[in-house]
Amino acid sequence: MNKIILTAIREFKATALTPAFLFGAVILPLVIWGVLGAAGAAGLFSQKPVPTTGTIALVDPTESGRLTELVEMRLSPEAQQAKAEAMKEEARKQLASLGGALGEQMGEAAMARADAIFKFDAADITVERLGPGADLEPVRDRVRAGELLGLFEVSPGTFEPGGSFISQLSESAKARDIKLIENAVADSAVDVRIIDAGMSAPFVRTLMSRPRAEQKTLTAAGGETKGSELLQRFLPIAFLMFLAIAIFTGGGYLLMSTVEEKSSRIMEVLLSSMSPMQLMTGKIIGQGFVGLMLLLIYGGLGVFAAIQFAVMDLIPLSLLVWLVVYFLMGYFIYAAINAAIGSAVNEAREAQALQGPILGVTILVMYLGIFSVMMSDNPHSTLARALSFFPPATPFVMSMRVAYVNDPMPTWELAATTAVGVLGMIASVWAAAKIFRVGVLMYGQPPTIVGLVKWLRYT
């Protein structure tokens, strides 16, 4: 046991306590966030667009020129400013709805950022009214010449339900201005409809404002928490990502360290001190702690964010326990495969050739898992349930399925899939141990996948 622990400690230190690892796993993410923060603080994201000054031509079929008045009013600097303020307020409310102190802070911060970034300079756009029978060809020539920003042809049909208008633009027109003008024309056309129906346009628009849903979740314990649809959508995919990063990072390092021990010819020195099974177990455990550390770092950040958004009470503690269980299950299955491959080859290039088919199956399994659970938004789909009983897929699919906290699966299924996963894990380690014992002393031509299977029969 002592030798297994010594090997595990060496593996962990040789991997996790290296500048490359610390840089890649810890420092680099912090640096990226730091650079983004510094760039924001320096105002690099606050470059103001130059406000447009120009004229549009509007074919106004109303006798009184009411449409033109409404469009002019909507394009006035005051109206533009008021609309921008309303959009910012809506964004603030959306962010605040995430909940918790951080949600409120983010809402306020977003407002401040929006003020800084979109310090609003309204476009100065003049409207030139054309009557219904006007000759438009000379006007189009002016648009082509860039003298006008655009020509907007509104017909009586525009005011009918499902109506449209023609927007003919100068090549120099900017997307931001086009959107502004087209919205102004469209909204004004709706106002004309409302007024023609004998109603007050502002009154009707007030009536049309949609109420917001304030979600709450009634917990099994009898309380209630603030609901978050965002969380429900985010949690399963977050679980999958945490798991995949932790499993494949630890497994990848295990493969590389095994190949290194073979290529540097130290394997036999180690085997003179311990059995191949002890060596492999120590290596798997050591690299497992590397994966677990990554899981704790990234998962810890996730938990921190959940606490700050005050949605932690929506994530049962049992879910975090399951995350660790599925990590161990997935890690041991894939680490065993990597250890077996690493023992069979002489260098990293040969390992990649053997890894190819296994990587293909793994990616397929993960995509099928995501498709069966996330795309269908149904953790109980037939494909998801079938994949849960296929050990290489069990950890990934089940980690997503259990993350549907509002749609729990039957206890028997949870127990049965766990049992199958654990059996798969034991079988993987057993097979890997047999291959590892033969492979570590084999040099020369690396085996194929079929060759590896043959090694299982060696006594």
Added chain:
Amino acid sequence: MTNAITLAGVTKTFGAKRAVDSLDLAIPAGSVCGYLGPNGAGKTTTIRMIMSIIYPDSGTIEVLGKKSAVESKDRIGYLPEERGVYRKMKVGDFLTYIARLKGADQGGALTKRIEDWLERVQLAEVRKKRCEQLSKGMQQKVQFVATVIHDPELVILDEPFSGLDPVNARLLRTLIGEMRAAGKTIIFSTHVLASADALCDRVFMINQGKKVLDGPIEGIRAKFDPKTIIVEPMDPGADGVFTGALGAIPGVHSVTSMSDRGAVYEAHLDNDADAQTVLGRIAAGLAIRRVELRKATLEDIFVSLVDPGDSEDSIRAALKADAAEQVGV
């Protein structure tokens, strides 16, 4: 005298090739044994079986009184033929790790022992250097230190002189001599027969997986006594005159000239002749500068026991020739 290692009827087969065939062996405790044989004879396979790195198909192996080396690995120091170091690890950390794997306790005593050993192999200044910063020869000395750092009772060295320059080879011989004086049992396989000649109490040799020689070195020398006397005349004179005079001495069967050494002759004795008596007759009857009773060297014995066709290179060449013949090249 108890045996450090006992092999009885050990056989190991890889596919169609029988690497070791019914090998019986007894290594007395406290002895220094040379393990000889041509390339591919089965030496490394035998050593790996002794170390329980691989297991025999049949037969039994006892190591340090235990049923296998698994139970006594911490009392054995093993330097494999395929040896390496963790390139990124510091020398001191590497030696500490290997020593702890062998059961040594971490602490000041181990650190002191590592420092002492590094000083003995003239590497005192490298403890904090990464292994990859050392030359190949220095790495080999670190590997040797890793083999003995836990003060084992039994030391098994597979081709320890391979790749060492003459200075370091001499240093290694000195260290092996010191371990012998300390009562350790030492086995080493080597192709450097001069080193084996100088160091071994016993030798055993295998060829094509079978034991062809086993015993104390003096006994083997006596058994393979060449019964030859080397003579250098005072005045070479005419070649035929001295050769005739030497051949006429009773007990001398034939005379050959060692043409590569100038005027030096080998007098091959009759099988029943007493070498000391003939030596006296030559000294009394001929004007000579030097007369010497030739001693059997391990090289002579090795060459006499191993058919040139048994060497791995010869076998590979023969197989290649067969294959070429089959495809009509």
